[in-house]
Amino acid sequence: MIDPEAERKEILRLYRRLLRHAKPFLKDNDAKIIKKAFNTSVEAHKDMRRKSGEPYIYHPIAVAQIAVEEIGLGTTSIVAALLHDVVEDTEMEIEDVERDFGPSVARIIEGLTKISGVFDYGSSQQAENFRKMLLTLSDDVRVILVKLADRLHNMRTLDSMPRHKQLKIASETMYLYAPLAHRLGLYAIKSELEDLYLKYTDTATYKDISNKIRQTRSARSKFIKDFIAPIEEELDKHGFKFNIKGRPKSIYSILKKIKKQNISFEEVYDLFAIRITLDVPVENEKAACWQVYSIITDFYQPNPDRLRDWVNTPKANGYESLHTTVMSKSGQWVEVQIRTKRMDEIAERGYAAHWKYKDGPGSESGLEQWINKVRDMLENNTGNALEFMDEFRKNLFVEEVFVFTPKGELIILPDKATALDFAFEIHSQIGLQCLGAKVNQKLVPLSYRLYNGDQVEILTSQKQKPNEEWLNYAVTSKARARIKEALREERKHKTEQGKILLDKRLSQLKIADNQANLNKLMAFFNVPSVHDLHYRLATGHIDSKNIKEVIFTATAEKGSSTLDPKSFDREVQKIRGVNSDMLVIGENTSNMNYKIASCCNPIPGDDVFGFETGDEDIEIHRTNCQRAIELMSNYGNRVVRAKWTDQKELAFLAGIRIKGTDRVGLVNDLTRIISNSLRVNMRSITIDSHDGIFEGNIMVFVNDTGHLDKLIQRMGKVNGILTVERFD
Template identity: 90%
Template structure:
């Protein structure tokens, strides 16, 4: 066991503290240093006997979170104090009221937002979703809660090595599901990229190592290429008197992998592995003109790709991002992405929302796209009655989207999520207009409610007091505002109709001289096969159940015997069924296992893949790969239903796997491939499809293999066949 040296630890803590003060110094006012010192001492005292999983003193975590808040997000004194104290209320006896007395209302409100909820949750709703919802509610008071939460999560991800494997998977999945999209939406691109890379590092370690090694190996060649590429541009920019900075940076590991999968190409085939960024130092009023002038200089030297020009200088993204992007052809025949921006734009791109505050007083006036988004989130929170998981789903849909810019008849600009429809536009203007929307005129042409809007469309909404929402409307809308208003209306409408149906049923039972007991209601529900009494009432009111079909015979003894099978199960039994499986390791494929499990079709795991089990409500346990997209959502939202799982060593089991293959076409190629599959490795093939075009073939082969080792051997042998260029597994 390692001996702890208290003196060395004290020095280490002070080193971190002094580094924090060094970064904070430029913006500290009168009393700030004293307040920070007081917060530091309070935190040291509160956590003095605590250690992290790694064994280091706990105080290093709040110090690291405060450091990220200052150095990487650009927050100020209040945030430093809140970051230093963020775990104090949760982990010690100190109360929020005490924090308020000592450090003021702002710090107390932020810490209250950061303190996790404890207590009982509905089974099936995730505690994480509830925590997240609470954290978002504080958005209406102070966005710094979210920014510090992101700093906290980033430090946890950086130090995830010391956590047990199942915790690593849960925390990494949750990060990918919630925090990376949130960092993206708040304009924190560097943090978003690092969170994505760290997610990959813990869920698909081999791929992560493989890509990072390749990036390292190509570093020196990349450096020389960048130097040659920028030298004529630098000369010309100096000649025009620009103050500037140019740097090249590789894309993140996660974005490279995304590209490889999306375009079905190899690492070597990615043409824009890195981007060149030109940052200009110019006054605010000359920014646009300067960016376009630099674009003109670059295109004098290099041919631009017209399809790859992105102008976020004239129309910034909703999270405030401003930049001019172009992709040009270098002299060596490689495409290169060039980003042109000013120092102000760069700070907003790197620091997102925090930088917006700094430039608030720049006289530009009006609301930024990011503030409009935050106001939308507030609106969404205030009007949302869904449970936590439904809410999370809605929230994510509105996080990860691009925008579409459309105009009202008077020429006002509205920014809606990509894929938004005329009905979304109607609700964006006003809920009442949305609820009575009949159709729309887009660019003077009549269109239906479901019409999908495009950039630059001018939209006029047509309404009628007789128009009312129906279930189908939920298929037409993408904005959270529209969805929650429609759901609210349908819930209210259903409630009213259920009341009418209840009155109709009461009258009918009086007429039949049948008492309205729970037993009799159960018989009716069984007879008409409806799950709840409310549903029964609703169907009577809407005419789905004809009131005249409710007759005495349903309540007779004969019917009673028939219906006992259909009586609803008791809630307790249902909960037992869901909770009945212990969280011990599930060994997949052993004959002794009496658990009902199936392999998930979304990711087709095979022995050798790292997997986990998920308890479903109907189909027993579902086995997913830890890298599965659906798996991320399950691990993030239903941590209590995740089961550790591993494969048995038995070899007689066969699993379906997909292989994608690409190469140059020749006679006899298919024959060579099928011979390797069935003869040399005794693999059964389920299907093979090969498509040939202009001398190049692409094919998908579905095979039954024992495990990943078996599959890798097969892939290696197929790769040696003459004419084959790439062979890879696909989900």
């Protein structure tokens, strides 16, 4: 039952909380403008409700609250957040917003209003929306920051959405918004988005890890207390003003570690980090951080491979901090982060905190340089939206490599960048004519991968031209975009040459240059378009001498008009409405062209979805499959909801990885369990043993996840087995 009075009180409570957080930075007439935006939004959304049933206005207020409290944005952004859905969902137009709230707010809202329209074939609507959203980055980065606040609130309230919407929104978030938050330095938001993605796509793993973190909480608190006691005492002695806290790593980052290092939860050594925040003036920051490092390493032995100095060379998103991993008295590794209050604010608030600490008009932070690079990329991108998204993501999630020019100028490139990327970074023309490079005075090829501290000199030649292979070496978007552009130009030039050759040949044969004849040529040489025909002629793949009169005089066979069985099945499928709603896997339907995806090998019991591939087949993936993120966010319209039928007679291939201590007869015990106790057929087994430890992979045919879990449980009980787990 809806209680309007209770809802009205709740709306006012949320609004007052928002004002309380905004109060410290409000100027003359700001409170009035916020109130006006609030009233406008309440009025515009008065009859609307969210999927959860609550009043719609809760959402804009929550987005504004995140913008202030968690990102640190100001009045303009609060107003834009309160009004961000008004233009899209109600009668109000952008012009009205501009008249009432000024051009800055209007521009942000215009950037946020979802874009619809007709896009080039093969590009997904979603990728196009992302691209347009990023174009607004050139105007005002606040568009993206408010968009992130909007997305964070949607993810926090995803429970009320239907399952297929949850999967799509979660995947999109992981595909683009989490990397964006990371790149804009919003670590807390990035971690929460990743955890929420996991919560909806792989709920079992999410619950499992969060339960384990909860169970170890009290032991962890005691450990942290003991660990920091001597450090606190020493810092007090030196007269430091400081704050120390321990925080657990995010669930997603723990899972990433488990997968990457192939270890169990119990083996993840740095489940938490200790953060020491110092209150010191800017000019003493470096010295203070290193002094604290020295104090910590007096008590605990550091791991020299795990020292990260982002105080002297900040990350591209402005992150500054000194990280070290030390050995505690109980034999556990602990990550310690040392930073100042200013650095901490930039790490937590990212982009928004940067403005606060800018040192005069001329200084450019790494983050602004990155934003300028994105602008550059956007202006020079001529490919389709999906290609663009792909390139953009490559530049989001990157560690960096620091290299030098011959004159000692520092150039920052993404990790795995090559000599070719370096050449394009210096100048496009140098990139296009790059022959090779000298790294630390030694000659290296274009494909040479750069390492921190390399000094690079580029060798060029007027005669050099880019070729397709260059795309295999180029990592940066700038290099890739320029190479693709040069290849397109070259292709265009070749196509024009090919057209001249064809015209010449046709006039020799006295054959008309019309579409019907061109169609016959394309069919004869099996090329998809006239452009391709021209291009192949110019490159010599087709010899113009092979164009003969007989091609034009042969009569083409008339196509038959009856439907072949496969298309008949497809018609039936359309009538059954299979594609539009739910695909049931495992029904005895020969007219369903589905196949199990090899990237994640789903089996009955797994949470799955179907994906329509180009050739009308449907591929079945697990919802937590690595490729799922990309498929769901870019091609949401081709995702089909799917579930398994209850029929048990089907067998599916699954992989099991085992580790244990070597002993005689162990393999025999394992194979007996597999074949006798559960009537499972084994397809292959590979076991590798060294130093008394063995590791093995077994491929078995099972009916479903329950069947597989039982098998894993029984194998785990075999004497000498340490771990048993499923792998993709």
